[in-house]
Amino acid sequence: MRMSEGQQRLLVATLHRRFGAQARLWVFGSRVDDLARGGDVDLLVRTPPVDAAGLVDARLHFLADLQSWPEFEGQKVDLVLLTPLHPGYAGAAASLAPIHRVALSQGVELT
Secondary structure, three states, X not given: OXXXXXXXXXXXXXXXXXXXXXXXXXXXXXXXXXXXXXOOEEXXXXXXXXXXXXXXXXXHHHHHHHHHOHHHOOOOEEEEEEOOOOOOOOOOHHHOOHHHHHHHHHOXXXX
């Protein structure tokens, strides 16, 4: 994966601070391809049940945190959310949106 261990640790720490300890994070897209060059940072966050206002707040603060650190300075970050409101959240993968299926099946979960 084309992401340093320090960047991975920052992502996980920020995930838990903004979305809670039960949230999970996947990196997907070009960053998981060691042969690729450039590209943005594609992330999927699977959240526990949270109200809509809380999700908006957590997403905005998560992205603002990343942009404020030198490790992610100037990098475009795409953040996709998977919440209990999405079809397929509880395990019916066929019901998930294509972006969610790709992220979960081809991405790398950070722990």
